[in-house]
Amino acid sequence: MATPLSPDKLVSILRAEGVRVVEYGSWRTHNRAGHGAWGPINGVMIHHTVSSGTDSSVRLCYDGYDGLPGPLCHGVIAKDGTVYLVSSGRANHAGGGDARVLDAVIAEQPLPATHRHEGSSDSADGNARFYGFECVNLGDGSDPWPAAQLDAIERVSTAICRAYDWSAASVIGHKEWSDWKSDPTFSMAAMRARIARRLGGKPDTPSPAPQYQPFPGAGWFKNSPRSPIVTAMGRRLVAVGCSAYAEGPGPQWTESDRRSYARWQHRLGYSGTDADGWPGATSWAALKVPKV
Missing domain, CATH: 1.10.101 (Muramoyl-pentapeptide Carboxypeptidase; domain 1)
Known part of the structure; x- marks a missing residue:
């Protein structure tokens, strides 16, 4: 049974995999405790935010909105590849999904087509079972996925899989969990292939920190x-x-x-x-x- 990673451990494994990490707000204690289980952990789920702009997207995922309180994920992956951690516990990101998909993730087997979603009488609670990462993207099929952002998705997923000794089959998209979702708009099969290749090697050196303009006065x-x-x-x-x-x-x-x-x-x-x-x-x- 996989127990959730401590905040210190999560930061450590991400940075060891070369991820640029920003610890946002009170992320270590910001969660949906008291609204359902957190664990056992079985996988990683990738989403897109349907928003633009790093700061506003991170703030949205941290705070949530009317009808869906935050946090809305564990980390937000910006266009430049920076990962903003917004929670280390239960988060409102996955909702209900297909229990057959969960069984396939646990067994690290090919995924069945999903026919369940939030509201289905026999849906499984994805918020209890998956780490969730929201990627800044409009989700309209036209908003690009920069190489730095895809690289960060690959590294984040690999880091968690490596920590639990999982294969790339433990990483899914929200669209593969719930039949009324379309996120992310890129191919999850191609992303899993990237993760599998990275899992075959050792963590590499961290990416350099982004460079910001000094205050001119x-x-x-x-x-x-x-x-x-x-x-x-x-x-x-x-x-x-x-x-x-x-x-x-x-x-x-x-x-x-x-x-x-x-x-x-x-x-x-x-x-x-x-x-x-x-x-x-x-x-x-x-x-x-x-x-x-």
């Missing part, structure tokens, strides 16, 4: 700079849902940049003169502007 912005840094900042503000742009963003600092940044400061909980739209070191670090 408060006075720099008040001189109305024209710089690729302003463009990169604006794109991040759009990505996190704080845009006040009618067009752009572009390299020239404008009043639209200031208004957008003020929205970001309000998002972080600032008010008054601390949310006047002029960047400060702390809010800048939280925005994670890519290095240019």
